[in-house]
Amino acid sequence: xxAQIISIGNELLIGDTVNTNASWMGQFLNDLGIDVQxxxxxxxxxxxxxxxxxxxxxxxxxxxxxxxxxxxxxxITKTTIAELFGVEMRQxxxxxxxxxxxxxxxxxxxxxxxxxxxxxxxxxxxLFNKAxxxxxxxxxxxxCFLAVLPGVPYEMKYLMKRRVAEKLREQTKAIGFxxxxxxxxxxxxxxxxxxxxxxxxxxxLNDHVSMAFLPSFGQVTLRITGKGDSKEEAISxxxxxxxxxxxxxxxxxxxxxxxxxxxxxxGAILSEQNKTIATAESCTGGxxxxxxxxxxxxxVYMLGGVVSYANEVKVNELGVDPKHxxxxxxxxxxxxxxxxxxxxxxxxxxxxxxxxxxxGPGGGTAEKPVGTVWIGFYSNEQHFAVKALLTKDRLVxxxxxxxxxxxxxxxxxxxxxxxxYALTKETA
Amino acid sequence: xxAQIISIGNELLIGDTVNTNASWMGQFLNDLGIDVQxxxxxxxxxxxxxxxxxxxxxxxxxxxxxxxxxxxxxxITKTTIAELFGVEMRQxxxxxxxxxxxxxxxxxxxxxxxxxxxxxxxxxxxLFNKAxxxxxxxxxxxxCFLAVLPGVPYEMKYLMKRRVAEKLREQTKAIGFxxxxxxxxxxxxxxxxxxxxxxxxxxxLNDHVSMAFLPSFGQVTLRITGKGDSKEEAISxxxxxxxxxxxxxxxxxxxxxxxxxxxxxxGAILSEQNKTIATAESCTGGxxxxxxxxxxxxxVYMLGGVVSYANEVKVNELGVDPKHxxxxxxxxxxxxxxxxxxxxxxxxxxxxxxxxxxxGPGGGTAEKPVGTVWIGFYSNEQHFAVKALLTKDRLVxxxxxxxxxxxxxxxxxxxxxxxxYALTKETA
Numbered sequence: 001x002x003a004q005i006i007s008i009g010n011e012l013l014i015g016d017t018v019n020t021n022a023s024w025m026g027q028f029l030n031d032l033g034i035d036v037q038x039x040x041x042x043x044x045x046x047x048x049x050x051x052x053x054x055x056x057x058x059x060x061x062x063x064x065x066x067x068x069x070x071x072x073x074x075x076i077t078k079t080t081i082a083e084l085f086g087v088e089m090r091q092x093x094x095x096x097x098x099x100x101x102x103x104x105x106x107x108x109x110x111x112x113x114x115x116x117x118x119x120x121x122x123x124x125x126x127l128f129n130k131a132x133x134x135x136x137x138x139x140x141x142x143x144c145f146l147a148v149l150p151g152v153p154y155e156m157k158y159l160m161k162r163r164v165a166e167k168l169r170e171q172t173k174a175i176g177f178x179x180x181x182x183x184x185x186x187x188x189x190x191x192x193x194x195x196x197x198x199x200x201x202x203x204x205l206n207d208h209v210s211m212a213f214l215p216s217f218g219q220v221t222l223r224i225t226g227k228g229d230s231k232e233e234a235i236s237x238x239x240x241x242x243x244x245x246x247x248x249x250x251x252x253x254x255x256x257x258x259x260x261x262x263x264x265x266x267g268a269i270l271s272e273q274n275k276t277i278a279t280a281e282s283c284t285g286g287x288x289x290x291x292x293x294x295x296x297x298x299x300v301y302m303l304g305g306v307v308s309y310a311n312e313v314k315v316n317e318l319g320v321d322p323k324h325x326x327x328x329x330x331x332x333x334x335x336x337x338x339x340x341x342x343x344x345x346x347x348x349x350x351x352x353x354x355x356x357x358x359x360g361p362g363g364g365t366a367e368k369p370v371g372t373v374w375i376g377f378y379s380n381e382q383h384f385a386v387k388a389l390l391t392k393d394r395l396v397x398x399x400x401x402x403x404x405x406x407x408x409x410x411x412x413x414x415x416x417x418x419x420x421y422a423l424t425k426e427t428a
Numbered sequence: 429x430x431a432q433i434i435s436i437g438n439e440l441l442i443g444d445t446v447n448t449n450a451s452w453m454g455q456f457l458n459d460l461g462i463d464v465q466x467x468x469x470x471x472x473x474x475x476x477x478x479x480x481x482x483x484x485x486x487x488x489x490x491x492x493x494x495x496x497x498x499x500x501x502x503x504i505t506k507t508t509i510a511e512l513f514g515v516e517m518r519q520x521x522x523x524x525x526x527x528x529x530x531x532x533x534x535x536x537x538x539x540x541x542x543x544x545x546x547x548x549x550x551x552x553x554x555l556f557n558k559a560x561x562x563x564x565x566x567x568x569x570x571x572c573f574l575a576v577l578p579g580v581p582y583e584m585k586y587l588m589k590r591r592v593a594e595k596l597r598e599q600t601k602a603i604g605f606x607x608x609x610x611x612x613x614x615x616x617x618x619x620x621x622x623x624x625x626x627x628x629x630x631x632x633l634n635d636h637v638s639m640a641f642l643p644s645f646g647q648v649t650l651r652i653t654g655k656g657d658s659k660e661e662a663i664s665x666x667x668x669x670x671x672x673x674x675x676x677x678x679x680x681x682x683x684x685x686x687x688x689x690x691x692x693x694x695g696a697i698l699s700e701q702n703k704t705i706a707t708a709e710s711c712t713g714g715x716x717x718x719x720x721x722x723x724x725x726x727x728v729y730m731l732g733g734v735v736s737y738a739n740e741v742k743v744n745e746l747g748v749d750p751k752h753x754x755x756x757x758x759x760x761x762x763x764x765x766x767x768x769x770x771x772x773x774x775x776x777x778x779x780x781x782x783x784x785x786x787x788g789p790g791g792g793t794a795e796k797p798v799g800t801v802w803i804g805f806y807s808n809e810q811h812f813a814v815k816a817l818l819t820k821d822r823l824v825x826x827x828x829x830x831x832x833x834x835x836x837x838x839x840x841x842x843x844x845x846x847x848x849y850a851l852t853k854e855t856a
Contacts, residue, residue: 013464015455018448022469027443036441038476039469041450048466279714279735285721286707286714289735293713296789296822304741306734307707307717313732313775317745347741361724394724 001172003029004056005039008049008067008077009151012041021066021156028160031178031225032168034062044068049080057144064164067151069134071113077148078137082121085141089119092126095135102133124148127167131158138167145171176227179234181242183222185252186262187407187420190215197249204244208237217396218403219262251416254407262406263291263298269413270301270351277409278349279305280318280339282330283357283373287402303347308339314356318342331356331368333426336385340376351413352378353405354385359394373401375408382412384425429600431457432484433467436477436495436505437579440469449494449584456588459606459653460596462490472496477508485572492592495579497562499541505576506565510549513569517547520554523563530561552576555595559586566595573599604655607662609670611650613680614690615835615848618643625677632672636665645824646831647690679844682835690834691719691726697841698729698779705837706777707733708746708767710758711785711801715830731775736767742784746770759784759796761854764813768804779841780806781833782813787822801829805836812853 005025011017022039029036037060042048049068056063068077082089096118103110117133120126127136127147132155139146147164149156168175185193190213205211208228214221222245226238246253254265270277279289289305292298306317311330314320319342324334336354344352357373364370371390377383388404390397407420419425433453439445450467457464465488470476477496484491496505510517524546531538545561548554555564555575560583567574575592577584596603613621618641633639636656642649650673654666674681682693698705707717717733720726734745739758742748747770752762764782772780785801792798799818805811816832818825835848847853 012451013454013467014458015451015453018446018451019467020446023440023443023446025443026441030442037471039441039447039467041467041469043465281714281717284718285726285730286709286717286733286735289709289714289737290712290718290826293735293737293787294823294826298713299737302713303738304735304745305714306745307714307721307732309717309721309727309730309732310775317732317734317774346745347738359721395722398718398722 001034001062001168001175002060003034003036003062003064004060005036006049006052006056006063006065007039007041007151008044008065009041010043012067013043021151021153024153024157025064025066025160031180031227032165032175033227034168034175044074044076046076046080046083049077050084053081053084053146057142057146060144062145062147062168064147064149066149066156069148069150071116071133078119078121081124081137081139081146081148085121085123085139087122090122091115092118092120092135094128095120095126098128099133125167127159127163129155129159131155136163138163140171176229177231177234179226179228179231179238181224181226181238182256182258183224183242183245183249183253184219184255184257184260184262185222185249186219186254186403187411188220188249188252189421190220193220193249193252197252198245199248201241201244204241208234209241211241218400218407221258251411251414251418254410261294262403262410264295266406266410266413267292267295267298267301269410273413275350275413276301276303276348277351277353278303278343278347280343280352280354280376281305281307282309282314282339282355283359284355284398284401284405285309285359287398288353288355288405291402291406303349306343306346314339318346329368331358331372331374333374333385333387334428336374336376337378337383337428338376340378340385341383344378350379351409352376353409354378355401355405357390357397357401359397360392361394371397373397373404375401375405377408377412379412384427386419386423386425388421388423429462429490429596429603430488431462431464431490431492432488433464434477434480434484434491434493435467435469435579436472436493437469438471440495441471449579449581452581452585453492453494453588459608459655460593460603461655462596462603472502472504474504474508474511477505478512481509481512481574485570485574488572490573490575490596492575492577494577494584497576497578499544499561506547506549509552509565509567509574509576513549513551513567515550518550519543520546520548520563522556523548523554526556527561553595555587555591557583557587559583564591566591568599604657605659605662607654607656607659607666609652609654609666610684610686611652611670611673611677611681612647612683612685612688612690613650613677614647614682614831615839616648616677616680617849618648621648621677621680625680626673627676629669629672632669636662637669639669646828646835649686679839679842679846682838689722690831690838692723694834694838694841695720695723695726695729697838701841703778703841704729704731704776705779705781706731706771706775708771708780708782708804709733709735710737710742710767710783711787712783712826712829712833713737713787715826716781716783716833719830719834731777734771734774742767746774757796759786759800759802761802761813761815762856764802764804765806765811765856766804768806768813769811772806778807779837780804781837782806783829783833785818785825785829787825788820789822799825801825801832803829803833803836805840807840810840812855814847814851814853816849816851 339354354376360370767782782804788798
């Protein structure tokens with residue numbers, strides 16, 4: 001099945017809005033086995049809209065438009081389509097009463113322009129939109145399907161998932177179901193994960209099962225997509241590969257929800273084990289504490305922390321020995337160890353985590369180049385530090401040190417021997 | 429002048445890459461007074477590329493393509509264009525020797541596929557690309573200009589600014605020069621800034637001067653664009669409006685460089701005044717310290733901070749009176765005042781800044797709903813707190829509190845009486 005997408009809106013052409021809808025739809029349709037041949041981005045101009053829809057319908061099996069369905073005078077998509085097909089507009093009673101109820105429940109007065117939202121071309125089937133007030137529309141004309149959707153990303157996605165995929169399935173056996181799962185890993189590079197841990201998976205990849213690596217900031221998310229003639233079949237088709245990945249790479253996986261964060265996982269483990277944590281940060285400057293406290297309810301396990309940017313703060317607040325700062329320097333195993341222990345004892349936490357490093361861009365030496373970072377860990381059972389060599393970029397170094405520290409905590413508390421990036425424990 | 433953009437690449441259609449090039453080019457061309465009528469996103473398919481270029485050239489005065497200029501077999505844009513125009517490929521000696529030198533200087537072996545980068549259709553003029561190895565190409569055929577550019581955003585932007593704009597100017601008087609300035613404000617809402625501070629600017633806005641409000645996270649950036657027949661004229665055309673905005677809204681403007689951050693400005697002021705700072709954070713959880721230390725060289729003025737998430741940390745580390753936590757609660761004027769003073773004294777800093785609030789989503793009460801935030805400020809001269817009511821969203825609240833605190837520091841140190849969002853000082 002060949003598809004074309006038509007994105008309507010002047011804001012897209014003058015660059016005020018980036019066309020993220022088209023890429024989302026491209027991926028969604030591609031996963032359904034539909035080949036997107038072309039995306040047209042066009043202005044809110046009646047003739048341009050009509051001509052583009054007409055031509056696209058002649059060239060493909062499915063055309064999807066987004067945009068131009070709002071209640072104002074510059075939203076002309078649906079009247080243009082009615083004219084193109086030579087039909088009248090009709091009022092859809094179900095949509096009208098839904099919008100009226102919605103406004104009543106929010107205590108917003110109902111106006112003429114809101115009622116206009118319930119008007120649709122006679123020859124369409126309404127794609128009911130519970131995510132907003134503009135209904136989607138479905139046409140079957142000239143051997144082509146046409147879906148007309150609002151441009152608001154949230155509403156477009158709702159209608160694609162709930163209505164368009166369903167309509168396509170009704171029409172053709174070829175459109176199966178898709179099931180996507182995400183396995184989130186941290187502390188391992190994409191190539192190591194792919195080549196050394198997972199190895200050759202080609203026996204498990206076929207027309208019904210595909211996989212993608214999505215790397216970002218020291219984390220790699222695996223997207224596994226199964227396809228089938230039913231939801232159950234799609235799930236079962238991907239299950240074997242997911243099981244294999246969990247078997248081979250289980251210790252690197254911290255979550256299986258797309259939006260699940262590493263700090264949420266660490267927080268859940270701390271809660272389960274009834275443990276508290278405190279942070280002592282130099283080079284990360286508070287980013288670890290901030291990331292931990294991004295999680296709602298983190299006050300249960302996060303006592304607080306010290307940002308010890310100045311050496312005096314390391315000495316006075318965290319009990320770092322000034323002798324070590326003089327002899328081995330603030331960026332050293334000794335100082336990382338003392339900071340982690342110091343903050344845990346001072347704040348009365350079960351776990352202390354520390355960072356000290358050269359974030360850059362300045363401050364590097366031959367012996368300790370920019371990107372040199374020590375992370376310290378302290379608990380009743382363990383007290384060690386690890387050394388990592390990161391990049392020349394200050395913000396990247398802060399971000400990657402934070403991910404590394406959180407993943408370090410996760411692995412230690414989960415009893416996983418191997419440290420992030422196979423770093424080695426160094427003790428006093 | 430009417431233009432069409434053609435974005436070439438399968439990765440755009442299946443959603444692996446978002447088409448940010450098209451929106452950047454749309455804005456650039458729009459600023460030059462060129463009307464972008466349509467963007468085509470198409471696959472790396474010879475016939476599709478040829479047909480789309482042919483049709484676009486018939487419909488418009490300028491066509492720009494991006495993508496498909498790499499050295500591998502799936503990059504077919506330039507051979508397709510040569511076929512379309514019925515011309516042979518020629519080797520461009522200047523490009524070849526530039527690429528050879530580039531590789532030599534980086535000690536990378538030069539291969540056959542690199543030499544291919546220097547091949548271009550006979551009828552094009554080369555747009556020399558110092559940002560990469562794939563040259564841009566300029567054609568004038570059938571009463572239409574065609575620019576063929578690489579898809580790498582950095583290279584595309586370089587060629588648009590340095591080469592395409594220049595070629596267009598050579599061809600038509602109508603293409604002037606543009607000059608864009610950014611004025612960055614914080615601590616004032618977009619509508620207040622627009623309606624109450626700036627007022628009606630219509631006398632200053634015309635075909636040669638335009639302005640846009642770009643809001644994000646408690647900051648509003650003003651983009652002022654001047655146009656003219658020369659660079660100087662473009663600058664002078666925007667100068668009057670910029671002067672007026674500075675006059676009316678000067679105290680809200682913290683920077684005039686697009687990439688300049690508020691924490692950089694605060695850091696520069698602290699450096700100038702030879703002052704140090706320390707943070708005491710509860711609801712922001714370390715985000716203020718992290719934002720301050722995002723700036724290279726911040727160790728000069730940033731001593732450090734305490735993240736006092738648990739009440740015991742507020743009491744033990746910052747000297748907050750436990751009586752106040754019991755009577756008025758941790759989210760209170762009293763605690764904010766004590767935290768700011770406590771951290772400044774403890775770390776020996778000139779300035780202490782504190783936050784305590786209900787970040788959400790839980791923890792709100794009728795008296796102190798989610799989004800209630802107190803920010804405390806302490807220096808030798810001043811000691812006060814301000815109360816703000818923010819949103820229900822935890823991360824938005826952290827972000828906005830951070831911007832508000834930094835802007836508060838900026839205004840106080842700059843001797844500006846009015847506080848962010850016209851908040852009022854409350855003292856002990």
